Amino acid sequence: MALSLDDVRRIAHLARIGIDEAEAQAALAQLNDVFGLIAEMQAVDTGGVEPMSHALDVVQRLREDAVTETDQHALFQSIAPHVENGLYLVPKVIE
Amino acid sequence: MRSEGQIHYPFPITHYREAAMKWETVIGLEVHAQLSTRSKMFSGAATAFGAPPNTQACEVDIALPGVLPVANREAVAKAVRFGLAVGGKINRRSIFARKNYFYPDLPKGYQISQYEMPIVQGGAIGIFVDGREKIIRLTRAHLEEDAGKSLHEGFHDFTGIDLNRAGTPLLEIVSEPEMSGAQEAVAYARALHALVRWIEICDGNMQEGSFRCDANVSVRPAGSDKLGTRCEIKNLNSFRFLERAIEFEARRQIGILEDGGVIEQETRLYDAARDETRSMRTKEDAHDYRYFPDPDLLPLEVSESWIGEIRSNLPELPQARQRRYQDEYGLSGYDAGLLTQSRELSEFYEALVRRLAGFYKLGASWVLNEFMASLNRAGLEIHQAPVSSERLAGLLKLIADNTISGRAAKEVFDAMWNEGMDADSIVEYRGLKQISDSGELERICEEVIAANARQAEDYRSGKEKAFNSLVGQVMKATRGKANPQQVNEILKRKLSG
Numbered sequence: 186m187a188l189s190l191d192d193v194r195r196i197a198h199l200a201r202i203g204i205d206e207a208e209a210q211a212a213l214a215q216l217n218d219v220f221g222l223i224a225e226m227q228a229v230d231t232g233g234v235e236p237m238s239h240a241l242d243v244v245q246r247l248r249e250d251a252v253t254e255t256d257q258h259a260l261f262q263s264i265a266p267h268v269e270n271g272l273y274l275v276p277k278v279i280e
Numbered sequence: 281m282r283s284e285g286q287i288h289y290p291f292p293i294t295h296y297r298e299a300a301m302k303w304e305t306v307i308g309l310e311v312h313a314q315l316s317t318r319s320k321m322f323s324g325a326a327t328a329f330g331a332p333p334n335t336q337a338c339e340v341d342i343a344l345p346g347v348l349p350v351a352n353r354e355a356v357a358k359a360v361r362f363g364l365a366v367g368g369k370i371n372r373r374s375i376f377a378r379k380n381y382f383y384p385d386l387p388k389g390y391q392i393s394q395y396e397m398p399i400v401q402g403g404a405i406g407i408f409v410d411g412r413e414k415i416i417r418l419t420r421a422h423l424e425e426d427a428g429k430s431l432h433e434g435f436h437d438f439t440g441i442d443l444n445r446a447g448t449p450l451l452e453i454v455s456e457p458e459m460s461g462a463q464e465a466v467a468y469a470r471a472l473h474a475l476v477r478w479i480e481i482c483d484g485n486m487q488e489g490s491f492r493c494d495a496n497v498s499v500r501p502a503g504s505d506k507l508g509t510r511c512e513i514k515n516l517n518s519f520r521f522l523e524r525a526i527e528f529e530a531r532r533q534i535g536i537l538e539d540g541g542v543i544e545q546e547t548r549l550y551d552a553a554r555d556e557t558r559s560m561r562t563k564e565d566a567h568d569y570r571y572f573p574d575p576d577l578l579p580l581e582v583s584e585s586w587i588g589e590i591r592s593n594l595p596e597l598p599q600a601r602q603r604r605y606q607d608e609y610g611l612s613g614y615d616a617g618l619l620t621q622s623r624e625l626s627e628f629y630e631a632l633v634r635r636l637a638g639f640y641k642l643g644a645s646w647v648l649n650e651f652m653a654s655l656n657r658a659g660l661e662i663h664q665a666p667v668s669s670e671r672l673a674g675l676l677k678l679i680a681d682n683t684i685s686g687r688a689a690k691e692v693f694d695a696m697w698n699e700g701m702d703a704d705s706i707v708e709y710r711g712l713k714q715i716s717d718s719g720e721l722e723r724i725c726e727e728v729i730a731a732n733a734r735q736a737e738d739y740r741s742g743k744e745k746a747f748n749s750l751v752g753q754v755m756k757a758t759r760g761k762a763n764p765q766q767v768n769e770i771l772k773r774k775l776s777g
Binding site for chain 1: 317337339353373441442575578580708
C-alpha cells in the first residue's frame with residue numbers, strides 16, 4: 186500500500202503537525218519506505234499463527250488500588266506557560 | 281424567528297403526531313460509569329470528587345514524557361463484576377488500545393480504551409415499561425480512562441484545564457440499538473443505574489458525572505428492519521434530559537425525512553435551556569480515532585479462578601431476587617420488579633418482611649403504595665424516610681392481627697410519618713383500636729337499625745343500596761373502628777331476623 190500526498194497531509198492534520206510542501210514530500214517518501222517494509226512482513230505466511238497484540242509474550246501486571254501519589258501540582262505547574270487558580274490555561278477551545 | 285422561552289419544534293406538532301405513526305424511533309445507549317476505585321485506572325493518584333484543581337493529577341495523568349501506565353486491579357475486578365451481573369462473556373484476554381484525538385483536557389493526545397477486544401461482550405438487562413418486561417441486549421462493556429475537565433467560563437480568551445478527573449477508571453457500557461422510544465431508553469438507563477449501584481461498582485452520582493449517557497438516535501419507517509442513519513447526542517447527565525433530548529431528536533429527524541431530506545450522521549449536543557439538540561462535530565475527521573493497541577500496556581489477562589472469586593462475591597442480583605419474590609413470596613411479577621428496581625428499596629422490603637415473618641403481599645403493598653408515595657411527596661431518599669422498616673413492621677402487625685382496620689392504618693401511617701412515633705403509641709392515644717368486643721358492636725348495630733327504620737325497611741324489601749348506608753352509619757358511630765366484615769355480618773343477621 187502506497188500513501189498519497191493527500192494522505193500525508195491528512196495524517197499531519199489529525200496529529201496537529203504543521204508541515205510544508207517539502208516536508209510533506211519527504212514524509213511521504215519515508216512513510217512509503219516504512220510501508221514497504223510492512224508489505225515485506227505481510228508477505229510472510231502466518232497461517233495457523235495466533236496474532237499477538239504486543240511484541241512481548243507476557244501479560245499485564247496489575248497494581249493494587251491504593252493512592253500512592255501526592256499532590257505535586259505546584260512543581261508540575263512551574264513549567265507550564267500559563268496557570269491561574271491551580272488551572273492550566275490554554276487558548277480558548279469551544280466546540 | 282422564534283420567541284425566547286418558547287419550545288420550538290422543528291416540525292409542526294399536529295403534523296408530527298400523524299407523521300410519528302409512520303416512523304419508529306430506534307435508540308442505543310452508551311453509558312460511561314465511573315468505577316468507584318480509590319486510585320486511577322493507570323496511576324496511583326486519588327479519584328475523590330471535588331479536590332482543588334490539579335491536586336490529584338500525577339505525572340502519568342498529565343502525560344509527562346517517560347511515564348508508563350499500570351492498570352488498577354480493582355477497576356478490572358469491577359468490570360468483571362459487571363460482566364457477570366449482566367450475564368455477559370468475560371474475555372479471559374483483552375487489549376488496551378489508544379483512541380487518538382486532540383483536546384486540551386486529554387494531555388496524552390489519546391485516551392486509553394479497549395477496541396477490538398473489550399473485557400466484556402454481550403449480556404442483557406431487563407426493563408419494565410407499562411408493566412411489561414423487555415430485555416435489552418448489551419453489545420459490550422470496556423475499560424477506559426476519563427478525560428480532564430475544561431472550564432470555558434471566567435477566563436478571557438483562555439480555557440482552564442483541571443486534570444483531576446483525567447485517568448479516572450470508566451466502564452463504557454454499550455447497548456444494542458433495541459430501545460424504541462425515549463420511555464424505553466430512560467427505563468434502560470435507570471435499570472443500568474440501579475444495577476451498577478446494586479453491585480457497588482459505581483456511586484451513580486449523575487450530578488458529579490459518575491454516570492453519563494450518550495444516546496444514538498435514528499428513525500425508520502414503522503415496520504422496517506433496516507436501521508436509519510443515526511445521530512449521537514452527547515453528555516446527557518440526567519434521566520429527564522435523556523428523555524427530552526431523544527424526543528426532540530426523533531422529531532427533528534422525522535421532520536427532515538417527511539420533508540424529503542436526508543439525515544446526516546453527526547454528533548449533537550443537547551441544550552437543556554433551549555430544549556433542543558444541535559450539531560457539535562461536523563468535521564468529517566472528528567471520528568477518525570486511529571485506534572491501535574497501546575504498546576505501553578500488555579494484554580490484560582483475567583484467570584478463571586479470579587472470575588470465580590468475583591462471581592462468588594456477587595450479591596443476590598435484582599432479577600434473581602425478583603424471581604424469588606414471585607416464587608417464594610407469591611408477589612406479582614410487576615410488584616417484584618418494582619421492589620427490585622433499587623437495592624435500597626429492596627433491602628428495606630427485606631428488612632420489613634424479616635420482621636413480619638411473612639405477610640409478604642401486605643408488606644409489598646404498603647412499601648409500594650403508602651411508603652413510596654410519601655417518599656415521593658416529600659422528595660426524600662429511602663435512607664431519609666421518617667418511618668423505618670421496623671416501625672412499618674409494627675404497623676403492619678396491627679393490621680395483620682386485626683387490631684386496627686385498613687382505614688385506621690392509613691391514619692396511623694400518616695401520623696407515624698409526620699410525628700415520628702411508633703404505631704402502638706399512635707393507636708393508643710388516638711383510640712384507633714378496632715372494636716373486637718362483638719357485644720358492643722351488636723348493640724351499636726341495633727341502635728343504628730332502630731334510628732334508621734326506613735333504610736332497614738328498604739333493605740328488607742330488596743333495595744341493596746340501603747344496606748351500604750346502614751354500614752356507613754355503623755362505621756360513623758364507631759369512628760371507623762369497627763371491622764367492616766364483622767359489621768356486614770351482624771347487620772345482615774339482624775335485618776333478616
